[in-house]
Amino acid sequence: MSNLTSDLILQTQNLAFGHDLGTKHERKLGGPLNLTLSRGELVCLLGPNGAGKSTLLRSLCGFLPPISGSVSIAGRDLSDYSPRELARVRGVLPTRESSPEGMTAGELVSLGRHPHSNWAGKLTPNDQAAIDSAFRDTASQQFRDRPIGELSDGERQRVSIARLLAQEPALAFLDEPAAFLDLPSRIEILGKLAAIARTRKIAILLTTHDLESALRHADRIWLLSADGKWTGGAPEDLVLEGAFAKTFPSPALEFDISQGNFRPKTRSGPPVHLAGPDPHRLWTERALERYGWTATTTSGPTIQIEVTTDSQPTQWRLSPPDRPTQTLYSIEDCLQTLGFAPTEGT
Numbered sequence: 001m002s003n004l005t006s007d008l009i010l011q012t013q014n015l016a017f018g019h020d021l022g023t024k025h026e027r028k029l030g031g032p033l034n035l036t037l038s039r040g041e042l043v044c045l046l047g048p049n050g051a052g053k054s055t056l057l058r059s060l061c062g063f064l065p066p067i068s069g070s071v072s073i074a075g076r077d078l079s080d081y082s083p084r085e086l087a088r089v090r091g092v093l094p095t096r097e098s099s100p101e102g103m104t105a106g107e108l109v110s111l112g113r114h115p116h117s118n119w120a121g122k123l124t125p126n127d128q129a130a131i132d133s134a135f136r137d138t139a140s141q142q143f144r145d146r147p148i149g150e151l152s153d154g155e156r157q158r159v160s161i162a163r164l165l166a167q168e169p170a171l172a173f174l175d176e177p178a179a180f181l182d183l184p185s186r187i188e189i190l191g192k193l194a195a196i197a198r199t200r201k202i203a204i205l206l207t208t209h210d211l212e213s214a215l216r217h218a219d220r221i222w223l224l225s226a227d228g229k230w231t232g233g234a235p236e237d238l239v240l241e242g243a244f245a246k247t248f249p250s251p252a253l254e255f256d257i258s259q260g261n262f263r264p265k266t267r268s269g270p271p272v273h274l275a276g277p278d279p280h281r282l283w284t285e286r287a288l289e290r291y292g293w294t295a296t297t298t299s300g301p302t303i304q305i306e307v308t309t310d311s312q313p314t315q316w317r318l319s320p321p322d323r324p325t326q327t328l329y330s331i332e333d334c335l336q337t338l339g340f341a342p343t344e345g346t
C-alpha cells in the first residue's frame, strides 16, 4: 500500500464533530481527532448505531461544519473551496441516492461529469471515456439504458457508485454502500472498491456494519465507539488488540479473535468433548455454542462427539456418559438427540 506523504489527501486538525442544535447548543459526538486519508487506500468506518459515523463522514465531506478544529483536502482548508472546486476533488455517495423520475442509468452516471464539464454541459470524448470506465469498473453496463426507477436496490447502488467514479474524485466518501446488496455482492463490492482505490489512486472512506467484508478488504479500519472514542489501524492489528470488543460491548456477545466475529457469550451447558477434522468440527462447535455448550478437546466424563469424514456420508458418533454410542448423519440430528433442535415439521 502506498502511503507516501505526497499521497496524503485528507487531514483533520483537532476535529470535533457533532450537530448544531441551534441557540448556541451543540451535540458533540467525538473528537478532537487528527485523521489522515491517503490516495490508494480503502478505509472502513465502523461503530455501533448512533455512534456518529454518518456525522463524521458528513463533517469530512464538508456538509457539516466542524464544532471545532478543521478539515483540509490536499493541504487546503475545506472552507476555502468553492462548491465546484470541491465537487472536482471529492465525491459523495449518501446512503440512498435519489434521482429524477424517469432518468436512465446512463444519464445518472453522466451527471458525475457535471463538475468537469463546460457551461454548455456538453460531454467531451474525455467525459465519455470516464463514464465508460465507471460502468466497466462497477460491472453495471447492462443497466445503462434502463430507467433508474426500474432497477433493484442493489442494481441502483452499482449505478450510483458508477456515478461517483465518473466524477473522478481524488477522495470518495460512501455512507453504507453495501446496505442494499445481497451477501456475495457485499463482499464483492468492498473488494471492488479496494481495487478501485488502488488502481485509480483515490482515497475511499466508507461506513459499514459489515464487519466480515471490512476485515477482508479494508486497508485500515476506523472504529467509533458509542462514547465518541476513535481507534484506527490495520484490521488485523485491531483484532489482536481487542478493539472490536471494546467498540461493540455486549452483555450477550464476545469477539472471537480466531474467527474475527462475534459469538454468544453464555455457556450454560456442560462441556462437550468434540473431535474430528475441520470444517465439520468447527460447524458442529458453532451449533453447540448456539445452545450455550462449549466444545473442548480434553476428554472426561462428559458427552463426546467424534466427527468422521473418512466414510461417506459423514458420521457424528455421539457418546453420552453411561449410554451407548449413536451414529448420526447431520448436525441437526446431533442437536435433536441432545434435545435442542425441534424435529422437522413439528
Ligand SMILES: Nc1ncnc2c1ncn2[C@@H]1O[C@H](COP(=O)(O)OP(=O)(O)OP(=O)(O)O)[C@@H](O)[C@H]1O
Pocket: 019, 020, 027, 029, 047, 048, 049, 050, 051, 052, 053, 054, 055, 056
Ligand atoms: N440533524 C441532526 N441533528 C441532531 N442530532 C442528529 C442529527 N442527525 C443525527 N443526529 C444524532 O447524532 C447521533 C449520531 O448519528 P449518526 O447518524 O451519525 O450515527 P451512525 O453512527 O451513523 O448511526 P447508524 O449506524 O445507526 O447509521 C445520533 O444520536 C443521532 O440521533
